[in-house]
Amino acid sequence: MTDQLSRVFQALADPTRRDMVARLAAEGDASVGELAAPYDVSVQAVSKHVKVLEDAGLVSRSRDAQRRPVHLEAEVFDLMTKWIERYRQQVEERYRRLDAVLAATAEDTRDDREEGAAS
Amino acid sequence: MTDQLSRVFQALADPTRRDMVARLAAEGDASVGELAAPYDVSVQAVSKHVKVLEDAGLVSRSRDAQRRPVHLEAEVFDLMTKWIERYRQQVEERYRRLDAVLAATAEDTRDDREEGAAS
DNA sequence: GCCATCTACAACCAGATGGTTGACAACGCC
DNA sequence: GGCGTTGTCAACCATCTGGTTGTAGATGGC
Numbered sequence: 462m463t464d465q466l467s468r469v470f471q472a473l474a475d476p477t478r479r480d481m482v483a484r485l486a487a488e489g490d491a492s493v494g495e496l497a498a499p500y501d502v503s504v505q506a507v508s509k510h511v512k513v514l515e516d517a518g519l520v521s522r523s524r525d526a527q528r529r530p531v532h533l534e535a536e537v538f539d540l541m542t543k544w545i546e547r548y549r550q551q552v553e554e555r556y557r558r559l560d561a562v563l564a565a566t567a568e569d570t571r572d573d574r575e576e577g578a579a580s
Numbered sequence: 581m582t583d584q585l586s587r588v589f590q591a592l593a594d595p596t597r598r599d600m601v602a603r604l605a606a607e608g609d610a611s612v613g614e615l616a617a618p619y620d621v622s623v624q625a626v627s628k629h630v631k632v633l634e635d636a637g638l639v640s641r642s643r644d645a646q647r648r649p650v651h652l653e654a655e656v657f658d659l660m661t662k663w664i665e666r667y668r669q670q671v672e673e674r675y676r677r678l679d680a681v682l683a684a685t686a687e688d689t690r691d692d693r694e695e696g697a698a699s
Numbered sequence: 700g701c702c703a704t705c706t707a708c709a710a711c712c713a714g715a716t717g718g719t720t721g722a723c724a725a726c727g728c729c
Numbered sequence: 730g731g732c733g734t735t736g737t738c739a740a741c742c743a744t745c746t747g748g749t750t751g752t753a754g755a756t757g758g759c
Binding site for chain 4: 611612613623624627628631645646647648
């Protein structure tokens with residue numbers, strides 16, 4: 462699981478991390494402490510979650526005194542979108558070809574099909 | 581990790597499973613044996629992978645004698661796409677609001693900003 | 700300089716994951 | 730009915746994951 466796409470999917474497979482991403486998207490940058498507040502887990506656990514998101518390239522971090530503001534990097538979403546769209550289009554393309562084949566077959570066996578449809 | 585969205589992301593976090601999805605999208609339904617052929621793992625391992633994809637709702641299976649053809653269910657991709665697009669739009673919306681705030685602030689402190697920009 | 704705050708690192712633990720091998724169930728073909 | 734093919738189930742194993750607690754580093758306020 463070394464490639465980035467795997468890390469991104471893996472990072473978003475956790476509801477807590479998805480919720481963090483949602484909050485970062487809605488409310489902007491946040492410190493680890495702020496991110497941790499709504500959840501009933503230790504700050505260390507949240508720090509680990511942030512690290513997973515960071516390793517996936519979904520967030521970046523800067524420095525502001527003791528704080529390490531977490532910033533959402535929306536571009537990485539493109540990786541997923543591209544992957545998803547590619548295969549969705551392939552599926553649709555395959556269906557179009559399949560329809561063409563079926564149509565051609567229907568031409569060849571028109572009489573048989575008419576009988577079948579009538580039953 | 582009980583919700584479907586988590587299961588979908590989790591399922592696609594594995595490169596082997598993503599490759600299977602890619603092949604199903606490109607070449608249509610396939611048996612477990614056909615799916616297993618390109619990989620250097622046991623058929624049982626591939627059967628497990630298919631089960632993960634099935635539990636996520638990404639594929640369905642029918643019966644054809646001993647075979648259990650695996651069929652890609654492209655609709656589930658919509659779940660992910662919707663989730664991703666929602667937050668991408670939120671980010672963009674937030675940036676627009678942020679720009680507006682910055683513009684308003686620039687109006688109030690125009691002289692200060694000019695000095696800052698000049699440095 | 701000292702203290703409080705914010706965060707990270709390390710060690711540990713239970714449970715999930717991805718792989719293996721072996722047994723066996725379901726089915727078509729002789 | 731017996732055999733080969735296809736796929737699943739069960740047990741086992743090493744590793745990863747998400748959580749904990751405890752310790753320690755960095756930094757601003759006093």
